[in-house]
Amino acid sequence: MKRTHIYIGGEWVRPASTDVVEVENPATEQIIGVVPAAGVTDIDRAVQTAQDALPHWAALSPAQRAAYLDRLWQHLDRRREEIARTVTLELGTPLKTAMAIQAGLPLTVLRSYADLAGDYKFSEWVGHSLVVKEPVGVVGAITPWNYPLHQMIAKVAPALLAGCTVVLKPAELTPFVAYLLTDAVHEAELPAGVFNLVCGHGPVAGAALAAHPGVDMVSFTGSTEVGKQISVFAAATVKKVALELGGKSANIILDDADLTTAVKVGVGNAMLNAGQTCTAWTRMLVPHSRYEEALELAAAAARKYPVGDPTLPDTRLGPVSSARQRASVLAHIDTGLSQGARLVAGADEAPSRGHYVPATVLADVKPDDVVAQEEIFGPVLAVIPYSDDEEAVTIANNSRYGLSGAVWSGNENRALAVAGRLQTGSVDINGAAFNPLAPFGGYKQSGIGRELGRHGLDEFLQIKAIQR
Numbered sequence: 001m002k003r004t005h006i007y008i009g010g011e012w013v014r015p016a017s018t019d020v021v022e023v024e025n026p027a028t029e030q031i032i033g034v035v036p037a038a039g040v041t042d043i044d045r046a047v048q049t050a051q052d053a054l055p056h057w058a059a060l061s062p063a064q065r066a067a068y069l070d071r072l073w074q075h076l077d078r079r080r081e082e083i084a085r086t087v088t089l090e091l092g093t094p095l096k097t098a099m100a101i102q103a104g105l106p107l108t109v110l111r112s113y114a115d116l117a118g119d120y121k122f123s124e125w126v127g128h129s130l131v132v133k134e135p136v137g138v139v140g141a142i143t144p145w146n147y148p149l150h151q152m153i154a155k156v157a158p159a160l161l162a163g164c165t166v167v168l169k170p171a172e173l174t175p176f177v178a179y180l181l182t183d184a185v186h187e188a189e190l191p192a193g194v195f196n197l198v199c200g201h202g203p204v205a206g207a208a209l210a211a212h213p214g215v216d217m218v219s220f221t222g223s224t225e226v227g228k229q230i231s232v233f234a235a236a237t238v239k240k241v242a243l244e245l246g247g248k249s250a251n252i253i254l255d256d257a258d259l260t261t262a263v264k265v266g267v268g269n270a271m272l273n274a275g276q277t278c279t280a281w282t283r284m285l286v287p288h289s290r291y292e293e294a295l296e297l298a299a300a301a302a303r304k305y306p307v308g309d310p311t312l313p314d315t316r317l318g319p320v321s322s323a324r325q326r327a328s329v330l331a332h333i334d335t336g337l338s339q340g341a342r343l344v345a346g347a348d349e350a351p352s353r354g355h356y357v358p359a360t361v362l363a364d365v366k367p368d369d370v371v372a373q374e375e376i377f378g379p380v381l382a383v384i385p386y387s388d389d390e391e392a393v394t395i396a397n398n399s400r401y402g403l404s405g406a407v408w409s410g411n412e413n414r415a416l417a418v419a420g421r422l423q424t425g426s427v428d429i430n431g432a433a434f435n436p437l438a439p440f441g442g443y444k445q446s447g448i449g450r451e452l453g454r455h456g457l458d459e460f461l462q463i464k465a466i467q468r
Helices: 040-059 062-077 080-091 095-116 148-162 176-187 202-211 224-235 259-275 288-302 323-338 389-397 412-421 453-458
Strands: 006-008 011-013 020-025 030-036 123-126 129-135 138-142 165-169 195-197 217-221 240-244 250-253 283-287 342-345 360-363 380-386 405-408 461-467
Touching (some): 020 080, 040 165, 062 080, 062 095, 095 259, 138 148, 148 165, 148 176, 148 217, 148 453, 176 195, 202 217, 217 224, 250 259, 259 283, 259 405, 283 389, 288 342, 380 389, 405 412
Parallel strands (some): 138 165, 250 283, 250 405, 360 380
Antiparallel strands (some): 123 129, 129 461
16 A cells, blocks of 8 residues: 555646655554655645635535535545455554444444535524524544544545534554545535645644644644643644544443443443543443452453454454554553452453454552543553432542443433533433434533534634624
8 A cells, every 4th residue: 555645636746745655554563555755835725725715615505515525425435345355454443343333333423424515504584683604614624543534534525514624634653544535526526725635743843734824724633732832832823623532431330220232332332442432431330339340241241252254244342443552551451450450351462463452451449540531542441439419420530531431320310410410521321322413522621622523514604694
């Protein structure tokens, strides 16, 4: 796999920079290809092209822009299997999961935005004022590696529907799926300059894009620490910033819950995508009265996630994304054990090749322990006991993050009451399914703004009031 060009102005062009990014298969540790690493000159060119394309694109009706999204959906839909295989190769997501989530979810989100144009109010009368929603302008979209295409679509689709033009900088670890998206954009014949792709290193290309005076908004998904840096870069020109950052979500299992189901689903959630999910329920809160039973169930559930070759159909747990990520995860586990945690699952030996981490469950974790406070981003679950509902809520809210969470109970009203007290952007009750139309985003240091659905579209619009 090799790509030598970036995409600017509706054409594949050679970058000014001669630097490249090597892409590794984390399951084999083999280099599977290279892509260009754009420099500051390339970012300047892409932003200028997006600025030039903005007036024409913004002048189209929402229905016309939605028609382009529909065509893009059709060209991406034909690539479902190729998308899944590509993400499996460059990220290590098991192929079955990649088909359902890495390929399927982005298409669902794209479809939702193509359909939204018909009933979204881009203008309305409020008394004697006409309130108009207009595109923010040029959007710099900087996306992560854990759900690469989903995060690209969650930014690109609403930005385009809003009438913005986009410069996309994907993560270095997973750039090839961004090229598949761009191939589909090219085949869908979006107007030149509306969508531009510049791969590259975050400290160079990402920083240049976030700081660029020609960019009107930065939409970033990634770690909280990098999100803070993005905010600083953007502040120089007071550009709008949308941040979807880290999480340390609590899964509260109340004493009247179906414990077997709650623990089984909770472990599966924590192990999804090798634990590399910002919304993962990585803290399982269990009442003292059911604690030992829950630990037995969690250990048994974790054993059903042996690591394996992600290309095989029965594999449920692939590698983490890189050697650096594996080292970080293992260091966190060691820290947890040194602070008194008990290992109830995760002693299995990993393959000698590949960045594998066994499914790990840590018991007797204290609320202030490192493994209960820091986002580990690996297949590691911390189990924490509590006395009553009040203490469970206190423990859950004892975090600088506030992205997601879960509550399990045999009484829906009780679950709703607890969910309402959690300081987090979303809460799932009794394993409720993910809703791609609902707003997604976090409280506290988990981010600023929302993605998905109408609220996600709002982020890329600015409001004008015209009085008569």
